[in-house]
Amino acid sequence: MNRLPVAERREQLIEAALAVASRDGIDAATVRAVAAEAGVSLGVVHYCFQDKDELLRAMAHAITSANLERSLGELPAEAEDVESVIEGVLEALWAGIRDSRGPQLLSYELTTSSLRHSELNQVAIEQYRGQWAAAEQVLDLVERSAHVSWSMPRGAIARSIVAVIDGFSLAWLVDGDSEAARNGLQGFGRYLATIAVPAPIEADAAASLA
Amino acid sequence: MNRLPVAERREQLIEAALAVASRDGIDAATVRAVAAEAGVSLGVVHYCFQDKDELLRAMAHAITSANLERSLGELPAEAEDVESVIEGVLEALWAGIRDSRGPQLLSYELTTSSLRHSELNQVAIEQYRGQWAAAEQVLDLVERSAHVSWSMPRGAIARSIVAVIDGFSLAWLVDGDSEAARNGLQGFGRYLATIAVPAPIEADAAASLA
DNA sequence: GGTTGTCCTGGTCGATTGTCCAAGTCAAGT
DNA sequence: ACTTGACTTGGACAATCGACCAGGACAACC
Numbered sequence: 001m002n003r004l005p006v007a008e009r010r011e012q013l014i015e016a017a018l019a020v021a022s023r024d025g026i027d028a029a030t031v032r033a034v035a036a037e038a039g040v041s042l043g044v045v046h047y048c049f050q051d052k053d054e055l056l057r058a059m060a061h062a063i064t065s066a067n068l069e070r071s072l073g074e075l076p077a078e079a080e081d082v083e084s085v086i087e088g089v090l091e092a093l094w095a096g097i098r099d100s101r102g103p104q105l106l107s108y109e110l111t112t113s114s115l116r117h118s119e120l121n122q123v124a125i126e127q128y129r130g131q132w133a134a135a136e137q138v139l140d141l142v143e144r145s146a147h148v149s150w151s152m153p154r155g156a157i158a159r160s161i162v163a164v165i166d167g168f169s170l171a172w173l174v175d176g177d178s179e180a181a182r183n184g185l186q187g188f189g190r191y192l193a194t195i196a197v198p199a200p201i202e203a204d205a206a207a208s209l210a
Numbered sequence: 211m212n213r214l215p216v217a218e219r220r221e222q223l224i225e226a227a228l229a230v231a232s233r234d235g236i237d238a239a240t241v242r243a244v245a246a247e248a249g250v251s252l253g254v255v256h257y258c259f260q261d262k263d264e265l266l267r268a269m270a271h272a273i274t275s276a277n278l279e280r281s282l283g284e285l286p287a288e289a290e291d292v293e294s295v296i297e298g299v300l301e302a303l304w305a306g307i308r309d310s311r312g313p314q315l316l317s318y319e320l321t322t323s324s325l326r327h328s329e330l331n332q333v334a335i336e337q338y339r340g341q342w343a344a345a346e347q348v349l350d351l352v353e354r355s356a357h358v359s360w361s362m363p364r365g366a367i368a369r370s371i372v373a374v375i376d377g378f379s380l381a382w383l384v385d386g387d388s389e390a391a392r393n394g395l396q397g398f399g400r401y402l403a404t405i406a407v408p409a410p411i412e413a414d415a416a417a418s419l420a
Numbered sequence: 421g422g423t424t425g426t427c428c429t430g431g432t433c434g435a436t437t438g439t440c441c442a443a444g445t446c447a448a449g450t
Numbered sequence: 451a452c453t454t455g456a457c458t459t460g461g462a463c464a465a466t467c468g469a470c471c472a473g474g475a476c477a478a479c480c
Binding site: 421422423424425426427428429430431432433434435436437438439440441442443444445446447448449450 | 451452453454455456457458459460461462463464465466467468469470471472473474475476477478479480
């Protein structure tokens with residue numbers, strides 16, 4: 001067994017916990033299973049983390065960050081008409097979910113666990129705050145790409161984006177119908193396009209017109 | 211302890227399991243906790259159910275049926291314009307969820323548990339089949355009340371209704387913002403109204419015109 | 421080369437879990 | 451009254467869990 005500084009060992013254990021929980025569910029992420037996945041002995045976990053809850057909180061933080069990066073990582077930004085931009089963005093978000101079934105299911109397990117166990121109280125709300133913020137950044141991107149603003153409060157739209165993606169993702173996890181999820185999100189994209197309004201002439205846009 | 215025929219005892223235990231799981235989460239619904247909630251001794255549970263999974267499956271079936279009855283139970287059916295009918299229907303569905311936080315959270319716990327544990331394999335899909343069917347019946351109601359049909363496949367619309375309600379409900383469970391959920395669902399209602407088209411004259415409608 | 425402190429090992433403990441069982445209790449039928 | 455069968459009781463069991471600990475191993479520094 002390699003000797004590692006405690007900080008690196010923590011990261012390794014967090015990744016091991018993420019692997020176990022994504023593969024077999026959050027209940028399977030026992031201290032023993034995580035230690036085995038990481039290839040270390042049982043005591044190491046309690047040497048690096050005060051207790052199991054601290055490990056789970058760290059894991060939750062890791063998956064939240066990973067989801068955020070994934071969401072904002074590979075968004076297409078080709079300037080076209082509003083509808084196409086929105087469709088492309090939603091398609092990219094959906095592709096990220098479809099290709100990570102285990103972590104996505106784990107996210108929902110973390111949400112419900114957080115709502116039941118006070119030790120994980122902050123996990124769910126942080127998860128959603130991150131997603132709502134990411135959705136607002138997506139709205140920024142659409143605004144800049146398609147030169148539009150919105151006929152509804154941005155916060156409300158961001159919340160809707162997260163809600164709709166969550167809803168279709170959950171259904172897809174249950175029945176595996178990717179096509180239905182795609183179609184549903186495309187329909188939502190068309191709706192989003194209807195609440196986009198041409199942006200007023202602003203400083204930069206005015207400059208490009210001069 | 212009263213003596214009861216096994217069938218009635220089963221129902222009582224299912225209700226006890228529902229109470230414990232709704233209040234404290236699905237993990238808290240241990241055989242012992244359920245027995246204590248029902249006021250019976252430990253052995254009774256295994257006298258009435260082969261094992262714990264059978265009890266949980268029965269509980270899941272009960273909550274699915276309850277959700278279905280609740281959804282279709284108190285739908286307003288006053289004939290007005292499409293938008294008002296849809297808004298009223300969504301408001302009724304949302305009210306049912308808002309007033310049953312524990313069971314609603316339990317539903318999501320059951321969904322994720324079902325997706326992880328093969329013993330509960332059928333639970334989630336039955337849950338969703340029920341909800342999709344209920345959503346289609348809601349569409350029926352709107353059609354008859356407002357005399358419209360739809361410019362999209364009914365199945366797709368039903369799936370969207372369930373997805374959107376799921377998504378907003380989940381967010382509401384996390385941050386408790388009822389107003390945001392209401393507003394989001396109202397926005398979805400306005401969208402639904404845009405994909406409703408006036409119904410072609412049919413037999414009964416034609417008769418009422420004669 | 422000895423010392424110090426970090427990191428790792430593997431066993432052990434008490435608590436909780438699902439499952440099982442031998443015995444007890446009670447109502448109904450003969 | 452007595453038997454039969456349905457229902458109940460509460461303890462016992464093995465398995466698994468998080469937590470803890472005494473000690474071994476290793477690298478860095480004096």
